[in-house]
Amino acid sequence: MKKWRINALLVVLLMVVAGCSDKEASTGGTSGSDSNDGTLVIAQASDVTTMDPQNSLSTTGDRVFRNMFSRLFYWDENMELQPEVAESYEQTDDTTWHFKLKEGITFHNGDPLTAEDVKYSLERVMTDDTLKEFPYFKQLKQVNVLDEHNVEIITDGPMPTMLNVLAKSGADIIPKQHIEEVGMDEFIKNPIGSGPYKYVEWVRDDRVVMEPYEDYFNGTPKWKKVTVRAIPESSTRVGELITGGVDVITDVPPNEWARLDSETGVELVKGETTRVNLLMVRTTEGTVTADPKVREAIDLAIDEQAIVDSLFQGNAVPVRTRVPKGVFGANPDLYDTNVYDLDRAKKLLEEAGHPDGVDLTFTASKGRYPLDGEVAELITAMLTEAGFNVNLKLLETSAFIEDYNANKNEELIMIGLADGLLDASYSLVHYTKERAAGQTDYFNEEVENLYKEAGRNLNDGERAKQYERIQEIVAEERPHIFLFQQGANYGIRDNVQFTPNLNEVIFFDDMDKK
Amino acid sequence: MRKYLIRRLLQIIPVLFIITFVVFVLVYKAGDPVALMLPEDASESDRAAMREALGLNEPFLVQYFSFVGDLVKGDFGTSFRSNQEALPLVLERLPATLELAAASMIVAIILAIPLGIYSARKQNTLTDLFITGGSVLGKAMPNFWLGIILILLFAVNVQMFPVSGRGSLMHLVLPAITLGTGIAAEMTRLIRSSMLEIFNQDYIRTAKSKGVSNSVLVYKHAFRNSLIPVVTIMGLQISHLVSGALITETVFAWPGVGQLLIQAVNGRDMAVVQAAVFVIALLVIIVNLLTDLAYRLLDPRIHYS
């Protein structure tokens, strides 16, 4: 008599599974394939966190939004700024900019894109301080609609990086009229942009699906369907690529490169990023690293080239500045170079009065950047050899960020910093007294003045020179000891053509598939 | 029976209260979500402004009571990361996790019942040793390792199953095996020992002496009894199942609650952590209650007190 209970139990379990699966079966099958069927599948390491382009602030999100929304300007494949929604622009005085918009641009719902939309979008991101993109736009003071296709932006003081800001994530133009009709929540659920691809669905932690917008103002989109998947585990991501489940994967860690090389049908594509790994050094009065000789010894003890060659197989560039090649204001003398002299490092320590070595606490993350734990262990070994007694403190990402933000860093902390504006002003602010306070406590009068002057300087040539000079001083005084510029690594199927950009953004239509 | 049920249901209330409090304290202590939302070089004033805007500067008790106040209305608050209501975010992903959990249970049952019975019948033989050893092996392999190896073997080298993601039944096979193996191991061992116990009971011996064949014995008498440990372990393993799901979902890019939870914890996304833990805990409690009831149905010797 009890048998039916047992059977019922099993039947119920089976039904649960079947019920869950059947409904999905129809939507399943995102497999890319080796013949070009007009679909593109890209797998990233993490999912988009929101469909609000002004509250995302992440490379993963930007890869979606860049193809769904339009901005006034964009970075082309040569990393040069080009007008997108803007037709032309003119700077009428130090703080006033006039933009003329292209005509005939429409949103995915057919509404025309006008100056009102530009005003609405920029005003939202420059005033709503809960938005993650807000800090980058707060220098914008006012946006005035002149007529349907002309808009004027007034800034708070001279702003040489105006166009960079208008091309960055968060500067996406969102449809004013539509949002006022349906409300912001509904808009974020079903976003509408004016980019080449329109939103179809977003299954969280799984995929974002997009379709071409046939009336896109800048030519007909190339793909019939684009899927952006989220696959957090790197070995799984590589597995999907090898089996042809996806066409392109991002963030291939160095320990997967050999596997990609050994498999047929797939290829590793190496690119660059604006992210530079560096050691922040305390120059605070009373710390051992307040002594410039000790800081120099640390720099000389680390063989960046060896790290790059062994761990990254050459796919990273040793640097002595935070502004890598390709970013405005980069100092070419400090790129692709390092200083390493173990004997001199030892001697410097002796000269500094530390014949028995120096105690250092070295904080680093594990799992935040490619091979960060390994890099930290190598550096520890190198410093030890030079006579430092290193206490290595490796922290998991969130604990690490916490320490970093609370300025709990002791002598050394290793971090990777990127440049979202592609302009040296963004990176070099770290050497001003205000920003360095509590972190490196670095201060140099000349750096301070140069940075302030450059920030107001609308002459690009002069401004670049000022930034180059700052980098020279910093390389000499070492409040930061620079390690290397991180590479960006993608895996692609052989039949895919793809050239990565320095800012790691992907335009779907720049890719090709045979 | 009804009194018992009511008492059990009433006990859920303080339990859920304790859970939300503990989780709140932990996540509050875990620190500042803003630090993780803005990039490394956001300035302190930017972070302070965002903390203020999100209401994170309020004192602990104020934050806690406003949280509880909303909770009573069924509102877990809004996710910092995605700016959406937390509870729907969790519920949206629940089917995926339930699907995985149910499939893993089925895998476990399919493996464990025959293996357990067989190894009990062949007690102390090499077969028994082999099965026992194998089941321990299943338990001893960390989930993520097993998952990665399965992907390598059966999705990449021999392309039998898809590598990752959720979709068809085929997508379910490897993650379900990954998650189910550990439970199967536990179940096999339990079935084996309870079968051994039953074999030694008088009525089986009597039946045997009357010449009832071995297989009839096993299937007619012993099999039903072996379901008691299966049901018990289903209740006990549910929270193991959830723990395993955190990892299995990450390995297989399975869009379930587990992945959401890990990201929420790492991002200090209080509302989502609360909602997810609450939903999971409720689920665990309900499953435990159900298995207790099922247990009583299967074993008439137990009475309600």
Add this chain to the structure above:
Amino acid sequence: MEAESKPVMTLPRVNAGMKTSSHPLKRWTKLLLQSRTGTVGMIIVLGVIFVAVFADLIAPHNPAANNLSNIMQPPAWVAGGSWDFALGTDNLGRDILSRIIVGTRVSLLVGVFSVVLAGLIGLVVGIVAGYYGGWLDNVLMRLVDSFLAIPSILFILVFLSVFEPSITLLIVVIGLTNWVTYARVVRGEVLSIKEREYVKASKSIGTSHRTIMLRHILPNIVSSFIVISALSVATTIILEASLSFLGLGIQPPDVSWGAMLTDGRNYLATNWWVATFPGVAIVITVLGIIFLGDWLRDVLDPRAQVSRKGGGK
């Protein structure tokens, strides 16, 4: 029987029929040799303990010493390997064998001490709740229910991200989350023991609660306690590996098997030895502990005793 306690969880009692042979060590050895799996388990466990204790002496190399000119060397018996690095080297050129040997210590430390901590808390809570009953029992058991309802890995996840990671923290955190299993089992045992005649008699002549708990109750739950503890050590070793996968396990320069397995997982397809050997170490150790635990349960549990003598067929 109290409604909540599950009979399967109320494990064994001290075996009454064990007073036969003379010397206890001899008696146990004889019992051990009767069981194939028990013997294997004991050998493995003793071996692992030996390695953990003498790790520094056995390890052929410094486990932390990296050597960039010798990275990813395969094991000795594979072409390109050498006996100098018997199990090969990892991506920093470190000797995998030495790392496994030294990792034994950490993995075992975490496993054993967290279980001891969890056991102690669980024991106290379980005895108090079971013995006194009433509102105290009610409160403690609701606390236990709460902990049981939240997957322990989740607690640990949040805990570990609050404090600075260290081996001690890991031990404390795992201990603090895993005590509930003990508390439940112990309470169940206590409930049945305290109804026994001799305990009741002892109570009636005015023996203090403390004495009753220490003298009558504690000795009777020791056996089931040992059995669960043995199995918990095994699960904790696996748990440590899972935590490493989530980025929260043992951090360098300390080495653990879980951390090695995690770091090596990306190399499974190209340099299989990096993750395989630490994985094998985990599997063998867990296998040994579970075999030993099963044997202990069989020996200490009078019900299983019968079947062990081969009454099954």
